[in-house]
Amino acid sequence: MGTKKPSREVLLPGTLDMLILKSLTRGVMHGYGIAEHIQQLSEDVLKVEEGTLYPALQRLQLQGLIASDWGHSLNNRRARFYRLTRAGRKQLETSESSFSRLLTAIGRVMKPVKA
Amino acid sequence: MGTKKPSREVLLPGTLDMLILKSLTRGVMHGYGIAEHIQQLSEDVLKVEEGTLYPALQRLQLQGLIASDWGHSLNNRRARFYRLTRAGRKQLETSESSFSRLLTAIGRVMKPVKA
């Protein structure tokens, strides 16, 4: 009974908004679909919990980076569909370059020490 | 030290512990020196605020990943010197591989959409 599943990191903090915005460049999607999309593309490494996803979507919408309408999924279920706004596209570009800038910096620190 | 700069992201959340541990593979260092080291190697992209640094060092020490002793810096100032423990080295390896795993996953999601 004691086997507690090792809770491995499932998301790199600070990257979720970018991942959501990027997903929406593939087209309009509902929340559940975005989470699935990220999980599948990442080959099950990244996993977006629903308690993380929906607050994030609300944040992004409040910031005007995405917009939404009610509709129906392919399965005929009620769903809220999200799309990128112009500001969202802009923000995505900013996030991507900022992220890669940070990665480069981290790479310099993490570079193997010369012997 | 520095003049006040526009507050942009200055650290990728979830990477600080790894950066500290990695810094200590270069040798024993005091807190202030670790912050300087990270900032310099990253070419001023990463900046570790003191209010971020010291709590982090305490966390790491509580976890047994680093250990410390009081000593004196080159400038003859009282300073607490940190060093990696064996567990810290192990944790660093884990962090590095976990981090690169996440990066790969993020890369797959962020890959440019095929035209």
Add this chain to the structure above:
DNA sequence: TTCGTTCCCATAGATGCGCTAGGGATACAC
């Protein structure tokens, strides 16, 4: 028809990291 499952939305509570904004002490240069 009832039941279980999948899909889809949403919130509350806790946690923990990182930032802001302090405080304090010592060494050195002026």
Add this chain to the structure above:
DNA sequence: GTGTATCCCTAGCGCATCTATGGGAACGAA
């Protein structure tokens, strides 16, 4: 003295993320 740089530390807040729920609607199986 005054100022500046080095070095340590804490409190308090914001906020992103996780865990743990709850509910409702569509569908297939029994």
